[in-house]
Amino acid sequence: MTQRGPIKVGIMGFGQTGRQIFELASHSDDVEVVAIADIGKPEILHYLLCSEVEQPGRHRLEGNFLVNESCRARLMEIDRPAEMPWDIFGVDVVIDSTGKYRDRERMEDHLANGAPRVLLRTLPTDHIDRIIIPGINEYSASADDRMISAGSATTSALALLLHSLAGSFKIECGSMTTIHAFTSDQALQDYAGSDFRRSRSAAKNIIPNSHEASLWLGNILPEFDGKILTYALNVPVQEGCLLDVNLVMADSSVDAESVNEAMRAAAAGSPGIIGVVEDPIVSSDVIGSPLSLLFDTKGTIKAGSNTIKTLSWYENLGHAARLLDVVRLYSKLDQQQEAA
Ligand SMILES: NC(=O)c1ccc[n+]([C@@H]2O[C@H](COP(=O)([O-])OP(=O)(O)OC[C@H]3O[C@@H](n4cnc5c(N)ncnc54)[C@H](O)[C@@H]3O)[C@@H](O)[C@H]2O)c1
Numbered sequence: 001m002t003q004r005g006p007i008k009v010g011i012m013g014f015g016q017t018g019r020q021i022f023e024l025a026s027h028s029d030d031v032e033v034v035a036i037a038d039i040g041k042p043e044i045l046h047y048l049l050c051s052e053v054e055q056p057g058r059h060r061l062e063g064n065f066l067v068n069e070s071c072r073a074r075l076m077e078i079d080r081p082a083e084m085p086w087d088i089f090g091v092d093v094v095i096d097s098t099g100k101y102r103d104r105e106r107m108e109d110h111l112a113n114g115a116p117r118v119l120l121r122t123l124p125t126d127h128i129d130r131i132i133i134p135g136i137n138e139y140s141a142s143a144d145d146r147m148i149s150a151g152s153a154t155t156s157a158l159a160l161l162l163h164s165l166a167g168s169f170k171i172e173c174g175s176m177t178t179i180h181a182f183t184s185d186q187a188l189q190d191y192a193g194s195d196f197r198r199s200r201s202a203a204k205n206i207i208p209n210s211h212e213a214s215l216w217l218g219n220i221l222p223e224f225d226g227k228i229l230t231y232a233l234n235v236p237v238q239e240g241c242l243l244d245v246n247l248v249m250a251d252s253s254v255d256a257e258s259v260n261e262a263m264r265a266a267a268a269g270s271p272g273i274i275g276v277v278e279d280p281i282v283s284s285d286v287i288g289s290p291l292s293l294l295f296d297t298k299g300t301i302k303a304g305s306n307t308i309k310t311l312s313w314y315e316n317l318g319h320a321a322r323l324l325d326v327v328r329l330y331s332k333l334d335q336q337q338e339a340a
Pocket of ligand 1: 012013014015016017018037038039040078079080097098099100121122152153181183184185316
């Protein structure tokens with residue numbers, strides 16, 4: 001097998017997720033970010049990155065390059081995938097973390113411009129080659145996949161919870177509400193947008209919002225297709241989200257402790273992805289967690305004969321880490337294909 005260097009990653013959208021991916025890659029020896037496309041100016045993107053990392057001095061802006069000891073990434077002020085010349089950077093994969101380009105057509109633009117593969121930071125709006133949630137369906141990935149999504153932080157947390165519990169219990173149906181930190185597409189003050197409630201100030205309101213996870217859950221966990229409703233409440237918290245899930249169990253003998261035990265076993269089987277917390281934590285305690293799901297045993301309660309309510313924590317950093325897990329998964333598949 002030929003010796004390969006680090007996996008070369010391009011990022012479109014250097015926002016919270018893009019910067020977290022860059023920072024994680026900068027501390028790894030197997031992933032190098034070589035090009036970044038964003039509508040922001042290089043000096044502002046560099047400034048934002050330095051404002052939130054532990055060692056800001058590591059990252060230098062040298063002309064249009066963002067440089068540290070492990071990466072030299074070209075920053076390009078570009079706003080459409082069709083304009084970004086990925087081929088000249090020799091990328092292995094492009095992560096689109098703009099949140100703007102989620103359809104096949106835009107993903108095809110990335111591919112046509114030299115990205116061998118494109119990975120969405122969020123759920124797609126069209127059917128694409130694969131949705132991969134680390135800890136659930138890595139086995140389904142194929143080296144032929146070109147357009148991939150790693151779900152979203154909320155979708156991953158929900159799917160991991162359901163997948164873990166379905167190993168021990170039969171679940172009839174359920175509902176999920178994510179109590180979600182506000183996102184950058186919300187306005188700080190009341191500001192007319194395309195949605196009534198989302199036009200209200202993120203800083204002072206609990207804002208009910210739809211959530212798309214239910215639309216794609218059947219793609220990830222076919223046994224839950226059409227069985228789980230999903231909803232969001234965006235709250236005035238900057239980071240840290242809480243997944244509130246109510247499940248109707250087929251067997252009335254399932255109690256809170258057996259659910260907690262099943263989640264402890266799931267955490268032991270998926271270290272780094274699922275965790276369990278027995279302490280009485282609050283949302284700020286989860287900031288900086290690289291897990292995708294932190295199950296809160298104190299939140300499990302039973303109502304009536306068959307309903308179990310659970311609470312789990314997560315935040316965006318865990319999702320950035322999973323995006324890199326998916327990048328590594330496909331790199332391994334490519335190597336296996338080359339070797340065959
Ligand atoms: N962070 C979360 O908790 C969360 C949760 C759910 C959904 N999302 C969505 O996922 C997406 C990414 O998340 P994020 O938190 O990193 O968002 P973000 O707003 O911090 O980052 C988006 C980045 O993409 C850039 N961008 C926007 N349009 C672009 C374009 N046309 N071309 C190039 N760059 C462009 C922006 O300048 C910004 O740097 C957003 O749409 C967000 O709403 C985020």
